[in-house]
Amino acid sequence: xxxxWRVVAALILALLFFxxxxxxxxxxxxxxxxxxxxxxxxxxxxxGLENCMRRHGDRLTNxxxxxxxxxxxVSQAEVNRRRAALGR
Numbered sequence: 563x564x565x566x567w568r569v570v571a572a573l574i575l576a577l578l579f580f581x582x583x584x585x586x587x588x589x590x591x592x593x594x595x596x597x598x599x600x601x602x603x604x605x606x607x608x609x610g611l612e613n614c615m616r617r618h619g620d621r622l623t624n625x626x627x628x629x630x631x632x633x634x635x636v637s638q639a640e641v642n643r644r645r646a647a648l649g650r
């Protein structure tokens with residue numbers, strides 16, 4: 563059951579954040595734990611999932627943030643702005 567949940571979470575992240583053409587296993591792996599920790603209640607391609615990930619942006623791992631920047635889902639400027647606002 564846990565393995566099936568991991569596959570579902572990876573697919574959700576791949577389709578929502580990276581799109582079919584850009585969904586690399588490495589990028590999915592970087593955000594899967596953050597997805598499970600903060601936003602697992604949101605379904606595939608929902609505004610709720612996107613909002614949830616943004617709401618928890620200050621708690622996402624650096625690897626996940628970097629993967630989202632690489633995929634074009636968030637700009638480096640936004641990441642820098644949010645880090646500055648947090649005093650990081």
